[in-house]
Amino acid sequence: MRATERMTVTGSVQGVGFRPFVWRTAHALCIAGEVRNRGDHVEILATGTQAQRDSLAEALRRGPRHARVENVTRTPEALLFTGAFTIATSEAGALQSGIVPDLALCPACHTEIRTPSSRRWRYALTCCADCGPRFSIVTGFPYDRANTTMAPFTLCAACRADYENPADRRFHAEPVACPTCGPRLRYTGPATPGEDPLDSAASLLRAGGILAIKGTGGYHLACLATDTTAIATLRARKHRPTKPLAVMVADTAAACAFAAPNAAELHLLQQASAPIVTVRATPALPANLAPGLDRIGLMLAYTPLHALLIEQVGQPLVMTSGNRSGAPQAIEDETALRDLAGIADGWLYHDRRIARRLDDSVCAMIAGQSMTLRRGRGLAPRRLPLPAGFETLPPVLALGGDLKAAFCLTQNGQALLSHHLGDLPAEGVENTARQALADYQTLFGLTPALVAVDAHPDYISHRLGTALSQQRGLPLHPIWHHHAHIAACMAEHGLAADTAPVIGLALDGTGLGPDGTAWGCEALLCDYRTAHHAGRLARTPMPGADRAAREPWRMLLAHLDTALGPDATTHALALGLLPALHNRPLDTLRAMMRKGVNAPPCSSAGRLFDAMAALLDIASERLTHEGEAAMRLEALARQAPALRETLPKSLTDSGPDEPTNGQPDGQPDGRAHSHPGRRPDSPTDSPTAANTTLPHAATLPAPVPGMVFGLACTPDGVWELDPAPLWAAALAAKGRGVPACTLAAGFHAALAAGLTDLVMNLLPPQAPCPPGFTQPLLRTVVLGGGVMANDLLVSALVARLEAVGLRVLRPAFAPPGDGGLALGQAVITAARARMETR
Amino acid sequence: MAHGGGGTAMRALIDTLFLEAFSATPHTAQEDQARLPLAPLVAGGDRLAFTTDSFVVEPLEFPGGNIGTLAVCGTINDLVVGGARPVALSAAFILAEGLELACLRRIVAAMADCAREAGVRIVTGDTKVVPKGACDGLYVTTSGVGVIPADRAISITAARPGDVVLVNGTLGDHGAAILCARGDLALDVAIASDCAPLGGLVEALLAAAPNTRSLRDATRGGVAGVLSELAEASAVSLTLDETALPVRPEVEGVCDILGLEALFLANEGKLVAVVPQAEAEAALAALRAHPLGQQAALIGTVAEAGPHGPSVVVRNAFGGRRTVTMPSGEQLPRIC
Ligand SMILES: [Fe+3]
Ligand SMILES: [Mg+2]
Ligand SMILES: [Zn+2]
Ligand SMILES: [Zn+2]
Known part of the structure; x- marks a missing residue:
């Protein structure tokens, strides 16, 4: 019997071709009725038999490729539809959440641009409902063509027909274009007259030149990734001596030919977000791509322009952000032509404007799970549904930190974490942040009632937030840095607003602690509202403050002097064991530490990594990017021979194989986007034997005898990890000639073991209800802070913690470092407001 | 006694x-x-x-x-x-x-x-x-x-877009001298404080550049501190050229070791002058002709405040920029 049902679909269901998907499905099922967008959900009225309606509902739960369906509800309706199923016009203002992330080139469009008979043959700016720019071209609200940077391009008759045909994959794809009516490619630089822009650009690259190329979210600088000289030129011109450079490849086959991604990494590469994925490098690669590292950042060609160019060049290309040193990535053509004049030899661009700067997203497989290291193009502005209890809380604007800045708005039980904005102290980034703030609030219609900032009074973000709260008369909540790191991870794993406390391990560079010292390796017993400082790394002075964060030898001296005393350090120096400290003003640094002159105490894990890297002689004189020494230390540790020999060859040759699926531990980006090009030999979506959250043994560092942390409870009741035994053992082992890679591996193992011991001491029965809490502690360890991007450490740590029956949660949606701080600040502030309103 | x-x-x-x-x-x-x-x-x-x-x-x-x-x-x-x-x-x-x-x-x-x-x-x-x-x-x-004198209207609020920023000599000499003279930091360098009365220098400057807008002696907080106040008070943005900042090598050396910046160190014989572009050359010449201004330099320019208010920005040799902010109290590490 035919009947009508009202079906509502919630989730990430707009701007992803949901209505045409429903239209096609309904037509295929011979269902009558209509579909429309309503605010943040899609509504379907369907008339048909029970079986027809069930099939439709089932299809709705799946959704089109880029949709993420959360819920489908079905209620009976009285009226009966007859005739063809239709797409009803959306009500005004109903597309509020229709702004979705940019999507990588889809296989259908890729095939089309390579088909000479197609009218979009070699058209570099094609797109459809499944692919193309979205957030990067939005200029206003609601999301339709007039409110994108495609507005100046009037659809030709052919494109209009595509746009209006529900059966076409371009139906209602706002940026639809073709060579007749759409944006055109341009080239500035050395060229043969009359030549096609693509040909000129390809010739330039093949000749070893540097090309500025307009991407989805900004300009890149490109050169041959196989040409050491071209890379060296690019580095010299960009004043970027050591920071690893990302490489773009045509497809997964090219990725496998160039580097050594494992199955899980290939899967990540093919996400519709087309992130940069860090994968194992091979010795054949030019050494100056990622100096001192054994990993390389890869991404697939994600726009038709990139795909056409790479196909023509026939080689992988370095793709680094197109900016002057320190300045943000250029998004305007005039800026790129002017600012990149001393760097690029040619410019490949087009007249589709970029509405906002979106850096490439960066993801990695960390101890068997995917982790977002930078949220940019393709991931922003995806929202995070917040756990139970946050639905009715006042909306919060959180300003995040100063480095890897991103802000977060929470409203109606959802968190909108902004895209990566850059480092606030750098040129123009503060302005970018202010604009982005205004931009998000307009686009998403959010009106915060509370403002949250990092508690550090000298953070630019703190000052920005303070000014905002004053202007708007909103309460200001300063949030402690490391509590925010942990809370961010709690929120994305669905811990309810009134959760029992967990054990948080926050490891990073530094953040201000409530005791006025620089924290960075802390154990917190915390829920959203309260954090109790339960453990830390023993404090060390930072002689030179921020300078000590750039010059690892300073931290080596500070750690050795603190652990072993100046005499022992001096002795080791005399034995030639400390080349990093040769010809350094040691007396002055020691005086600074003694007198407390610009030598603030810190308990930083990042600085501990720096010091160890300096001991093992792999830290550069002066670090030029965040995490540089730690990344080298991790790379060195992976070379440890003891580790390799004890493992079967098959294990050492492949890393973790498969990310776990779905919320909350899943990949940052939902399902795979089957990308153009040959798929890898082992299909990514067939799980292998190693489909487990337990990290691979191959990634676990080997312990080195004697390299351990001490653990003791200080008089103020804080468990303290003491690195003194570690330093003594490391120094002695170095003296005996133990290879540096073994010591680096031993360091990782020791830290994982030390942290585990620390956690064990915090577990009940000693303190079933930690001080300040009314509920017993959960046997859950929550990880946060930038150090949690260290695969080796996290592998060892997770293995140990899980081995003793603890549940371990780690960041996936939000970056573990300061890029995720704002999310934590927002949920802490909201949860506190909840307490107050009760 | x-x-x-x-x-x-x-x-x-x-x-x-x-x-x-x-x-x-x-x-x-x-x-x-x-x-x-x-x-x-x-x-x-x-x-x-x-x-x-x-x-x-x-x-x-x-x-x-x-x-x-x-x-x-x-x-x-x-x-x-x-x-x-x-x-x-x-x-x-x-x-x-x-x-x-x-x-x-x-x-x-x-x-x-x-x-x-x-x-x-x-x-x-x-x-x-x-x-x-x-x-x-x-x-x-x-x-x-x-x-x-009746014809003088020098004020911290008077800097205007298009003006230039001058300093009469090397930055941070006094601050560095005190750190070395304390003797407890094992800094084996002799740096003399720049302590000097600047009356004669100011008279020479004002004679050469009668439309001088602002003058400030850059004591505690250094040139950075003065310029932050000046930008705020005049509601303008200042851009400094890092390569133009005069700093003695030995002061630079002390700063390098201690992790400090000469821009933030105290001076006792240095002033910051904002003069109209048209008088920049005359002002600089007058300063350099005076014994206390031999190393005078044009260190920056004044521009309209950005849409989000006054700022002080330092441009480095590679064209990179950073914003100068005054720490609220004792310097706390900011790098995460
Ligand atoms: Fe942090
Ligand atoms: Mg006074
Ligand atoms: Zn497509
Ligand atoms: Zn067209």
Whole structure:
């Protein structure tokens, strides 16, 4: 019997071709009725038999490729539809959440641009409902063509027909274009007259030149990734001596030919977000791509322009952000032509404007799970549904930190974490942040009632937030840095607003602690509202403050002097064991530490990594990017021979194989986007034997005898990890000639073991209800802070913690470092407001 | 040195020491106040400038000066950066019991010399001796009056887009000198404080660049501190050229080791001047022609404040930029 049902679909269901998907499905099922967008959900009225309606509902739960369906509800309706199923016009203002992330080139469009008979043959700016720019071209609200940077391009008759045909994959794809009516490619630089822009650009690259190329979210600088000289030129011109450079490849086959991604990494590469994925490098690669590292950042060609160019060049290309040193990535053509004049030899661009700067997203497989290291193009502005209890809380604007800045708005039980904005102290980034703030609030219609900032009074973000709260008369909540790191991870794993406390391990560079010292390796017993400082790394002075964060030898001296005393350090120096400290003003640094002159105490894990890297002689004189020494230390540790020999060859040759699926531990980006090009030999979506959250043994560092942390409870009741035994053992082992890679591996193992011991001491029965809490502690360890991007450490740590029956949660949606701080600040502030309103 | 009411002889000794050094005219010295004739003041301008400052420094004596010269120069410089011609100073001392008399003599003599060179008289003063431990050696408070000529309108609020920013010499010499002179940081370099009275220099500058907008002596907080205040007060944005900042190599060296920046270090003989572009060259030439401005430099430019308010930005050799912000208190590490 035919009947009508009202079906509502919630989730990430707009701007992803949901209505045409429903239209096609309904037509295929011979269902009558209509579909429309309503605010943040899609509504379907369907008339048909029970079986027809069930099939439709089932299809709705799946959704089109880029949709993420959360819920489908079905209620009976009285009226009966007859005739063809239709797409009803959306009500005004109903597309509020229709702004979705940019999507990588889809296989259908890729095939089309390579088909000479197609009218979009070699058209570099094609797109459809499944692919193309979205957030990067939005200029206003609601999301339709007039409110994108495609507005100046009037659809030709052919494109209009595509746009209006529900059966076409371009139906209602706002940026639809073709060579007749759409944006055109341009080239500035050395060229043969009359030549096609693509040909000129390809010739330039093949000749070893540097090309500025307009991407989805900004300009890149490109050169041959196989040409050491071209890379060296690019580095010299960009004043970027050591920071690893990302490489773009045509497809997964090219990725496998160039580097050594494992199955899980290939899967990540093919996400519709087309992130940069860090994968194992091979010795054949030019050494100056990622100096001192054994990993390389890869991404697939994600726009038709990139795909056409790479196909023509026939080689992988370095793709680094197109900016002057320190300045943000250029998004305007005039800026790129002017600012990149001393760097690029040619410019490949087009007249589709970029509405906002979106850096490439960066993801990695960390101890068997995917982790977002930078949220940019393709991931922003995806929202995070917040756990139970946050639905009715006042909306919060959180300003995040100063480095890897991103802000977060929470409203109606959802968190909108902004895209990566850059480092606030750098040129123009503060302005970018202010604009982005205004931009998000307009686009998403959010009106915060509370403002949250990092508690550090000298953070630019703190000052920005303070000014905002004053202007708007909103309460200001300063949030402690490391509590925010942990809370961010709690929120994305669905811990309810009134959760029992967990054990948080926050490891990073530094953040201000409530005791006025620089924290960075802390154990917190915390829920959203309260954090109790339960453990830390023993404090060390930072002689030179921020300078000590750039010059690892300073931290080596500070750690050795603190652990072993100046005499022992001096002795080791005399034995030639400390080349990093040769010809350094040691007396002055020691005086600074003694007198407390610009030598603030810190308990930083990042600085501990720096010091160890300096001991093992792999830290550069002066670090030029965040995490540089730690990344080298991790790379060195992976070379440890003891580790390799004890493992079967098959294990050492492949890393973790498969990310776990779905919320909350899943990949940052939902399902795979089957990308153009040959798929890898082992299909990514067939799980292998190693489909487990337990990290691979191959990634676990080997312990080195004697390299351990001490653990003791200080008089103020804080468990303290003491690195003194570690330093003594490391120094002695170095003296005996133990290879540096073994010591680096031993360091990782020791830290994982030390942290585990620390956690064990915090577990009940000693303190079933930690001080300040009314509920017993959960046997859950929550990880946060930038150090949690260290695969080796996290592998060892997770293995140990899980081995003793603890549940371990780690960041996936939000970056573990300061890029995720704002999310934590927002949920802490909201949860506190909840307490107050009760 | 002993304190208390009993030591009449000591009292007399100290009084004599000050009187002789500052050579106040005998008849006013007997009174409870200095008496300054009005007529010459009125002839010199239409506003009286009046300022006061207290000085505390460790060590009391350092290469290039001592607490006394700091006290005299500091107050004179606070007057002259307002366009005033200094007339007279007062000096009040708090002395700790046990302070070496010879040290006090040296300090007082240096003050007298410094004032004389600057053409300013120290006309009144006071001393108190407190028990050892109540004070650390010696504290000085100086106040000063000066006259501002009628045609001068120098103000921290007067910087305009298009103006340029000048400094009369190397940055951070005083701050670095004090750090080295403390002797406890094993900094084996001799750096002299730049402590100097800037009256003559300001007169030369104003003669060459009569439309000078703003002047500030860059003491605590350094040039960065002054410029932050200036940008805020004038509602403009300042861009500094890092490569143009004059810094002595030995100061740079000290900063490198300690993790400090010369831009933030104290000066005691440096001023920041904002002048209109049209007078930039003349101003720079005038500064360089003066003994206290030989290393003067054009360090930055003034622009319209951005949409989000005033700012101070430093542009480095590679074209990169960073915003200068003043730390709220003791510097806390900011790198995560
Ligand atoms: Fe952090
Ligand atoms: Mg003063
Ligand atoms: Zn497509
Ligand atoms: Zn067209």
